[in-house]
Amino acid sequence: MLLEEIKTIRSSPRDLKTFGLVVGTFFAVLGALFLWRGRPGTLYWFLAAAFFLVLGFLRPAFLKPIQKVWMTAALLMGWVMTRVVLGVLFYAVITPIGLVSRACGKDFMTSKIDPAQESYWLTRPPGAEGPEGYENQY
Numbered sequence: 001m002l003l004e005e006i007k008t009i010r011s012s013p014r015d016l017k018t019f020g021l022v023v024g025t026f027f028a029v030l031g032a033l034f035l036w037r038g039r040p041g042t043l044y045w046f047l048a049a050a051f052f053l054v055l056g057f058l059r060p061a062f063l064k065p066i067q068k069v070w071m072t073a074a075l076l077m078g079w080v081m082t083r084v085v086l087g088v089l090f091y092a093v094i095t096p097i098g099l100v101s102r103a104c105g106k107d108f109m110t111s112k113i114d115p116a117q118e119s120y121w122l123t124r125p126p127g128a129e130g131p132e133g134y135e136n137q138y
Contacts, residue, residue: 002075002076002079005075006071006072006075009067009068009071009072009075011064011067011068013060013061016056016060016061016063016064016067017056017057017060018056019060019063019067019070020052020057021052021053021057023052023070024048024049024050024052024053024056025049025053027045027046027048027049027052028045028046028053030045030049031043031044031045031046031049
């Protein structure tokens with residue numbers, strides 16, 4: 001699935017121009033921030049900004065290999081970070097809630113089997129039949 005996304009990265013002239021302008025603007029802002037803070041290396045950020053802005057305006061097709069690598073890296077980082085964030089969310093939030101609720105005896109899904117019970121069907125309240133009962137289900 002990830003390889004399919006990488007293969008479908010759009011690289012039309014308009015997309016390449018937008019890529020050049022966005023990355024060039026980002027590097028220009030970064031260069032301005034370095035200049036404002038008095039950090040070394042300001043010239044390099046402005047040169048990178050000029051490179052992307054000029055190519056974005058004049059020859060966007062030259063940016064195609066850079067854009068492919070950049071977008072592939074972005075897709076890979078997104079794929080990894082999605083799994084990291086969901087893993088942390090599950091193990092740091094959902095698992096403790098489940099363990100505490102199980103320790104307190106709470107069964108959210110009423111999944112305990114009761115041999116004395118004839119059926120597990122829940123009866124609907126009267127008046128829920130008909131189209132009106134489907135309007136406000138909650």
